[in-house]
Amino acid sequence: MNDKFSAPPIDSLSVYLQPKKLLEFTTQLPKVEISVKTIDEILKQVQEGEEENISKIEWIHCxxxxxxxxxxxxxxxxxTSVLIWKYAAHNSWLQSQLLWRLALYYHDQNQNNLASSFVDSFHVFLSIENIKEILTVKILRSxxxxxxxxxxxxxxxELNFTPSELITEINHDLPVWIAAFKNFVEDIVPYFCSLTNPNQQQVxxxxxxxxxxxxxxxxVNAVNYLLIYVxxxxxSKFSPLIAWVKENYxxxxxxxxxxxxxxxxxxxxIGAVNYADFQSLVNxxxxxxxxxDFEVNQLSRRSKFWSFYSDxxxxxxxxxxxxxxxxxxNEIKRDVDILKDDGSDPTEICIFDFGDWFVVEFFRGKGSETRLFPNNSKNQQILFGQHQLSVKQIRCLGGDRHDHVFLWQYYCRQWLEKRKIYxxxxxxxxxxxxxxxxxxRWSKLQRWESEIRRxxxxxxxxxxxxNKCEGL
Known part of the structure; x- marks a missing residue:
């Protein structure tokens, strides 16, 4: 026979299997009388300041x-309810009994959980020094x-608790299974979105x-709400937030x-934080x-032009x-790479990913052009994957190019729109x-064309x- 269905040893049950012996055993037990005061008696003690003489079972009864x-x-x-609340402020056991029942009352408005006189006089309890700072009290106020x-x-x-951490913290003090505690996770993001100027800790x-x-x-619902209302x-002030959403969605x-x-x-x-990095670099x-002076003007105009494409x-x-x-x-917040020196005029370069196209922006120097490349695996590997690049290597890739001479903004926008970059x-x-x-413009453009071909x-x-050297 399987052990888990085996009967316990007879010896251990012998006293219970013999009714006469069981009766004899019970008659030998001491008689215990449990006396519980009436509600009137208990509340009389409350009014007379004799709460210390009230037992726990009498408090529960009351x-x-x-x-x-x-x-x-x-x-x-x-x-009477006010007096009980005042006493509870100095009696943690009674306090926990009242607060637990108050939570249940807020859950379903049932006076079987707690008399409405306790609910109505809760504000007296809150007015007592340091009471408002108790976590369970803060929760109950909410x-x-x-x-x-x-x-x-x-x-x-404010306490830097996730929902589960908060529930763990109050688990033994409040009925965490009630709807308010189960559902407040849905309001995490709406609360965050209500902050006018969130800080890094809140993010x-x-x-x-x-x-x-x-x-x-x-x-999913939280991220939808977050994206729409922030x-x-x-x-763009909090790149870790954008990085998280980008990585996950x-x-x-x-x-x-x-x-x-x-x-x-x-x-x-995503566009905003990337443009912010570009703008920060320019600044x-x-x-x-x-x-x-002409270089300062060049960079200022570039920054303004690309701000119209920040999305x-x-x-x-x-x-x-x-x-x-x-x-x-050391002042740039994101990773940067060093251009390999190939003898070209010094220039900073930004490569923008616009989805179907890569835009390469030369900041200054002779030529100082914008180049456009289709987003394919080869260009992806070179422009975003190759560790060392130089100005000449990028120019060797070809692509379409655009000038930065007089009125360039007007024509550059049209040039981009032809590639559906709006x-x-x-x-x-x-x-x-x-x-x-x-x-x-035509006069200046001719000189630029000659320079860029060179x-x-x-x-x-x-x-x-x-390439010949590498081939060797």
Whole structure:
């Protein structure tokens, strides 16, 4: 026979299998009388300040029957409840009994859980010194508000607790299974979005909460809400937040779970932080490098022009000459690479990923052009994967190119639009050039074309020589 169905040894049950012996055994037990005071007696002691003489079982009896007593003693309902709350402030056991039942009352408004006189006089308990600082009390105060989930989220954020950490913290003090505690996770992101100027700690807290949700419906709804209600201007201040959303929701498998509005906002978020890095680089160069006036004007105009495309930046790579890196490298927040010296005029380079196209922006020097390359595996590997690049190597790749001479912005926008690279919605068009302006542009463009052809020929000779050396 299986052991788990075996009967216990007879010897251990012999006394119970013989009724006469069992009766004899019970008659030998001492008689214990349990005496519980009436509610009237208990509350009389409360009013006379003799709470120390009330036993725990009597307190339970009193709290459970207080509603019934209140209905028969309407003149003393509030007074007695206030006295009990005041005593509870110095008696942790009684306090926990009342707070637990108060949570249940807020859950279903049932007076069987707690008399309404206790609920109505809770404010007296809150007015006692240091009571408001108790975590369970803070939580219970939130249960009485119309925005319970938001208030609990606020408390969790202030204490840097994720939902599960908060529940663990209060698990033995409050009935954590009630709806308010189970559902407040849905208000984590709405609370965060209500912050007018979130700080880094609050962002880190949000990311921990999102990670705790895993890839659940809660997380998808939270990310949808986050993308729609947090502006790209706010998001761009916190690159870890954008990096998390990008890592978790920019691939095809997960992006489809977001709403179309959220997907559009995600592109704006990513673009904003990438453009912010580009703008920061330009500002550092303007502030730290000794530039000619025309170079300052060049960079300022580049920064303004690309600001109209800030929603489109899917990725960015920064390449700096060694001298520039030595001057500002420590001040740049993202990774940068050093341009290999090939004898070209010093220039910083940014490579923008616009989805179907890569845009390479030469900041200064002779030529100082913009180049456009299709996004394919070869160009991806070279422009974003190859560790060492030089100015001449990039020019050797060819691609379409555009100038930065007089009126370049007007024509560069048209050039980009032909490749379906459009400015941000609401961007105003550039005014159409006059005949006089066109004549001036044509003259300057001829000189630029001559210069860029010379630079491209120089780059081809350099790359051919480099390839021969590598072939050896």
């Amino acid at each position: 709290i459970g029957r207080k509603s019934e007593w209140d209905s028969k003693n309407p003149l003393n309902t509030t007074k 249960l009485s508000t119309t925005n319970t989930g938001i208030e609990i989220s606020r408390i969790a954020c 880190n807290w949000l990311l921990r909460c999102l990670n705790e949700m895993s890839l659940s419906e809660h997380q 502006s790209k201007e706010v998001a 920019s691939n095809a498998e997960k992006t489809h779970r977001l709403s179309e509005q959220a997907r559009q906002k995600l592109r704006g978020w 550092l160069i303007l502030q730290r490098l000794q530039l000619e 489109r930046f899917e990725d960015i790579r920064i390449l700096l000459p060694q001298r520039t890196f030595n001057t500002i490298g 400015p941000n919605p609401g961007t105003k068009p550039y005014p159409k050039p006059t005949e006089y302006q066109l004549t001036e 630079l491209e020929e120089e780059a081809r000779r350099y790359c051919n020589k480099l």
